[in-house]
Amino acid sequence: MRVSRLLLYPMAAVAAAASLAFFPGASRAADKPKAEAHGAPAAGHAPHWEYKGEAGAENWGKLAEEFATCRTGAKQSPINIISSATATQPRLDFRYQPSSLRIVNNGHTIQVNYDPGSTLVIDSQVYQLLQFHFHTPSEHMLQGKAYDMEAHFVHRNAEGKLAVVGVMLKAGADNGFVNTLWANMPKAAGPEKVVDGVTIDAQVLLPERRTYFLYSGSLTTPPCSEEVRWQVFQDPIEVSAGQVAAFKQLFPMNARPVQPLKSRAVTAVSAR
Numbered sequence: 001m002r003v004s005r006l007l008l009y010p011m012a013a014v015a016a017a018a019s020l021a022f023f024p025g026a027s028r029a030a031d032k033p034k035a036e037a038h039g040a041p042a043a044g045h046a047p048h049w050e051y052k053g054e055a056g057a058e059n060w061g062k063l064a065e066e067f068a069t070c071r072t073g074a075k076q077s078p079i080n081i082i083s084s085a086t087a088t089q090p091r092l093d094f095r096y097q098p099s100s101l102r103i104v105n106n107g108h109t110i111q112v113n114y115d116p117g118s119t120l121v122i123d124s125q126v127y128q129l130l131q132f133h134f135h136t137p138s139e140h141m142l143q144g145k146a147y148d149m150e151a152h153f154v155h156r157n158a159e160g161k162l163a164v165v166g167v168m169l170k171a172g173a174d175n176g177f178v179n180t181l182w183a184n185m186p187k188a189a190g191p192e193k194v195v196d197g198v199t200i201d202a203q204v205l206l207p208e209r210r211t212y213f214l215y216s217g218s219l220t221t222p223p224c225s226e227e228v229r230w231q232v233f234q235d236p237i238e239v240s241a242g243q244v245a246a247f248k249q250l251f252p253m254n255a256r257p258v259q260p261l262k263s264r265a266v267t268a269v270s271a272r
């Protein structure tokens, strides 16, 4: 997807990313400007999926031909992260700006769609921050340990390649930023809600220390498209137990189980 398309069709771009339905070509997104998040009524809809039961994660690959990669892929996410190599590059250069608060309950998670202009630069590749959203419990595990929640920051570069940053959330101190989000999160699936007069900065959800795990994986929701560049921070941030519970009231469990590593390597990058 080209930047010009992103600018021309911001809603389509956001909606595609919202559902994490990854359309490799810009024309597809342009053809479907009304593509909506999973859970919301949409024309030309993706098949219904859930986390448990007959349409649950174990069966995603059988629900539709377009979900086949969920079953047949060799680079699926999430994984249990056990690093096999270390490096000091590349560093993650977050250039996030404040954004208006645009929040949506898409039936699978609470997602915050981010205003254009915030980027993550990796190895001089520029990725735009499209949105961030939450899972409970965490999808990735760090050395076999799951956390209470995990936040995913979804970025895309001019060629349409995705880079997702994962941040573990563990129960501890109350998080003021999360309070702002939760106070405005729609209780039922529906369209994006624009909150007047509230400005947010996603940067505050990132841990201070920049050590992260790098590996090549996939979307963790159907259609499980591969070639996602994953960066998962080693350090968690804290939210209160009450904040975890408030999210679980809407989404008791919205995490895909860990997938086989197969022939992939995971690198621990301790960039400063």
Ligand SMILES: [Zn+2]
Residues within 6 Å of the ligand: 133, 134, 135, 152, 220
């Ligand atoms: Zn996610």
